[in-house]
Amino acid sequence: MNYMNLAELLFPHINKKISDYDAIYPERILPEGAKVTRLGPSPTGFIHLGNLYGAFVDERLATQSNGVFFLRIEDTDDKRQVEGAVELIITSLKFFGINFSEGAIIDGSVGDYGPYRQSDRGPIYQCFAKELVEKGFAYPCFLGEEEITLIREEQEKSKQNPGIYGEWAKNRALTYEEILSKVEEGKPYVIRLKSQGNPNATGDQIKTISIEDGIRGTLVMPENIQDIVILKATGIPTYHFAHVVDDHLMRTTHVVRGAEWLSSLPVHVELFQVLGLEMPVFCHTAQLMKLDEDGNKRKLSKRLDPELSLEYYRNQGYHPKAVREYLLTILNSNFEEWRIANPDLPMEDFHFTIEKMSNSGALFDLNKLNDISKDVLVKIPAKELYTWLKEWAAEYHPEMTPLFENNEEYFERILDLGRSGDKPRKDLIYASQIFEFISYFFDAYFKIEDKNPENISDEDAKLILKAYIETYNQKDDQSAWFDKIRTFGATLGYAAKPKDYKKNPELYKGHVGDVSTIIRIAVMGRSQSPDVWEIQQILGEEKTKIRLSKQL
RNA sequence: GGCUCCAUGGUCAAGAGGUUAAGACACCGCCCUUUCACGGCAGUAACCCGGGUUCAAUUCCCGGUGGAGUCACCA
Numbered sequence: 001m002n003y004m005n006l007a008e009l010l011f012p013h014i015n016k017k018i019s020d021y022d023a024i025y026p027e028r029i030l031p032e033g034a035k036v037t038r039l040g041p042s043p044t045g046f047i048h049l050g051n052l053y054g055a056f057v058d059e060r061l062a063t064q065s066n067g068v069f070f071l072r073i074e075d076t077d078d079k080r081q082v083e084g085a086v087e088l089i090i091t092s093l094k095f096f097g098i099n100f101s102e103g104a105i106i107d108g109s110v111g112d113y114g115p116y117r118q119s120d121r122g123p124i125y126q127c128f129a130k131e132l133v134e135k136g137f138a139y140p141c142f143l144g145e146e147e148i149t150l151i152r153e154e155q156e157k158s159k160q161n162p163g164i165y166g167e168w169a170k171n172r173a174l175t176y177e178e179i180l181s182k183v184e185e186g187k188p189y190v191i192r193l194k195s196q197g198n199p200n201a202t203g204d205q206i207k208t209i210s211i212e213d214g215i216r217g218t219l220v221m222p223e224n225i226q227d228i229v230i231l232k233a234t235g236i237p238t239y240h241f242a243h244v245v246d247d248h249l250m251r252t253t254h255v256v257r258g259a260e261w262l263s264s265l266p267v268h269v270e271l272f273q274v275l276g277l278e279m280p281v282f283c284h285t286a287q288l289m290k291l292d293e294d295g296n297k298r299k300l301s302k303r304l305d306p307e308l309s310l311e312y313y314r315n316q317g318y319h320p321k322a323v324r325e326y327l328l329t330i331l332n333s334n335f336e337e338w339r340i341a342n343p344d345l346p347m348e349d350f351h352f353t354i355e356k357m358s359n360s361g362a363l364f365d366l367n368k369l370n371d372i373s374k375d376v377l378v379k380i381p382a383k384e385l386y387t388w389l390k391e392w393a394a395e396y397h398p399e400m401t402p403l404f405e406n407n408e409e410y411f412e413r414i415l416d417l418g419r420s421g422d423k424p425r426k427d428l429i430y431a432s433q434i435f436e437f438i439s440y441f442f443d444a445y446f447k448i449e450d451k452n453p454e455n456i457s458d459e460d461a462k463l464i465l466k467a468y469i470e471t472y473n474q475k476d477d478q479s480a481w482f483d484k485i486r487t488f489g490a491t492l493g494y495a496a497k498p499k500d501y502k503k504n505p506e507l508y509k510g511h512v513g514d515v516s517t518i519i520r521i522a523v524m525g526r527s528q529s530p531d532v533w534e535i536q537q538i539l540g541e542e543k544t545k546i547r548l549s550k551q552l
Numbered sequence: 553g554g555c556u557c558c559a560u561g562g563u564c565a566a567g568a569g570g571u572u573a574a575g576a577c578a579c580c581g582c583c584c585u586u587u588c589a590c591g592g593c594a595g596u597a598a599c600c601c602g603g604g605u606u607c608a609a610u611u612c613c614c615g616g617u618g619g620a621g622u623c624a625c626c627a
Contacts, residue, residue, distance in 0.1 A: 040627085041627090042626080042627050044626095044627085074627065076626085076627080077625095077626050077627065079626080141625095145625085148624090148625090156553095159553075159554090160554095161553095161554055161555085161623080162554090162623065163623075188625095190625055216557080219556085219557090221555080221556065222555070222556090226623090228624095229624080229625050231625085232625040233625060234625080236625085238624085238625070238626085238627090239626075239627050240627095242627095243627095258621090259556090259557065259558090259620085259621065259622095260621055260622065260627095261621095261622090261627095262556060262557060262621070262622080263555070263556055263557090263621070263622040263623070264622075264623090265556090266555095284557085286557090286558085286620095287620075287621075289620080329564075329565095329576085330564065330565095333564085333565060333566070334566085336564085336565085336575075336576055337566090337575070337576085340575085340576085358564085358565080359557080359558070360557085360558045360559070360619095360620090361557095361558080361619090361620065361621095362563090362564065362565090363563060363564075365563055365564065365577070365578090367563075367577055367578055368563075368564065368576080368577050368578085370577095371576085371577055371578090372577090374589095374590095378590095418589075418590080421590095422591090423590050423591050424589095424590070425588090425589050425590055426589070426590060427588080427589050427590085482586075485586080486586090489586095497586095498585085498586070511586080512586055513585090513586040513587065514586085515586075516586045516587070517586075517587060519586095520586085520587065520588095526587090526588090527587060527588085528587050528588040528589085529587070529588065529589095530587095530588070530589070531586095531587095531588095532586085532587090
């Protein structure tokens with residue numbers, strides 16, 4: 001068989017050589033140790049926490065080393081394209097602080113190593129495939145869907161591994177004439193790798209490959225024997241082939257991807273070998289897991305877990321910084337301790353390393369995210385929180401936007417409530433929770449939600465409120481204000497100090513805490529809230545009094 | 553099923569051939585306190601199993617078991 005002729009038959013219009021592309025995309029000139037990473041999402045219109053998790057690793061590695069982090073759109077599957085998906089990927093990641101230094105942008109691309117959309121790179125892949133055919137490392141395969149199904153059924157019956165390999169690779173040894181006539185007939189075909197692995201080896205004879213994974217250390221796996229498809233019938237490459245060609249030409253140094261790629265690593269290794277290309281460092285990250293209904297861990301799935309969509313967190317109003325900090329704590333085991341030691345440094349100061357990455361899948365832990373979020377938000381100035389909340393509301397709850405109009409100072413006082421001092425309150429977690437938490441400050445949302453304590457009769461409740469209104473003076477400081485409550489509470493039969501009540505409960509109807517609960521419910525609608533005096537100072541005398549009298 | 557990866561409290565995890573096996577979240581109790589939150593203090597809770605190597609194994613090796621991933625003209 002003359003492979004040159006075959007290559008010419010299959011790819012008559014391809015006249016560039018791999019070396020031509022190598023010249024167009026030369027090795028990058030970068031500082032010593034700089035890493036080139038990439039994110040290669042397929043534009044399916046869905047992006048979840050797991051994607052962010054991986055992207056974060058890429059981004060940290062690149063920016064920490066003054067390298068390059070680029071975005072390549074892996075749109076080789078025409079069945080899964082979704083309108084606007086690229087925009088969604090870029091804006092979602094950007095929201096969470098992931099920015100690319102190169103690659104696809106919403107309407108085009110930036111950088112010298114493009115095109116960055118695989119659908120625009122057809123001739124490049126075909127050139128690489130052509131050279132593989134020329135060297136006898138790839139061949140056209142005319143097996144159709146039905147024939148492949150038949151092969152698989154036969155393999156299953158005889159308990160052999162499925163796939164096109166060895167004797168099952170029926171089109172491997174087609175003569176030039178056979179191929180020519182099929183091509184002239186117009187029969188569709190794919191290009192398959194002619195695997196150099198030994199399909200007949202068993203047991204100890206099976207050759208293994210050994211590679212150093214950046215996260216997992218030495219990996220030993222059996223060599224590939226499968227004649228996998230590298231070019232589909234449409235001339236578009238499969239992931240495997242596109243990955244090898246692109247990461248070579250784009251001069252990627254570190255391929256960060258999920259552990260689900262581990263099992264196809266031998267394919268990629270063989271592809272790099274037959275193409276004579278140097279391999280990047282592979283870093284296979286652990287998957288983010290979730291607990292399913294049966295109590296088992298499983299990989300996050302975009303189909304099954306819409307609540308893990310990035311959109312969900314934006315919609316709930318998690319602050320991007322909180323999500324980033326959470327991700328970092330599960331990504332690098334020493335981050336948490338670093339954070340405790342350096343509570344005020346920006347997280348970008350933390351030196352991220354792939355060595356410290358865990359290689360077993362972490363369960364997504366909402367409790368932890370919430371806890372981290374509290375610590376993150378407490379450090380953000382009220383002014384910033386206001387702007388952030390306003391933007392969030394504009395996007396997700398337009399009906400709330402009137403609350404923000406000419407109301408910045410009011411808002412900031414609310415958000416700063418109890419946040420000063422060395423033991424600041426930490427009750428802000430995410431935007432929708434914050435609104436729920438502070439809603440009583442706004443008349444449109446204020447309502448009586450809780451019931452008065454059982455030990456206080458409705459009659460007594462009214463007496464308490466009446467006495468409170470009578471003695472109310474907005475100018476009282478906190479202790480003067482509370483002394484008054486103690487005093488009239490005592491005359492109504494409530495212990496001025498809870499301890500007195502505990503000592504002799506039979507002497508009282510209750511204690512001052514019960515009295516203030518009545519006030520609290522009248523003013524806030526809830527039995528639990530931050531300090532009443534401070535809230536009243538923010539609310540103002542008029543609003544406070546109106547609310548009090550309404551309960552009489 | 554084949555292949556691959558993984559295995560320390562409920563969760564995230566540190567760790568070393570000999571340790572009272574860190575820490576964080578969650579949970580429980582107490583303190584602070586007019587409620588809640590914050591904060592402080594204390595507490596419950598873990599090395600998957602079986603062999604081997606060794607004076608000594610949770611740590612190293614082998615074998616199970618369990619969990620996960622993957623076996624497409626998807627990525």
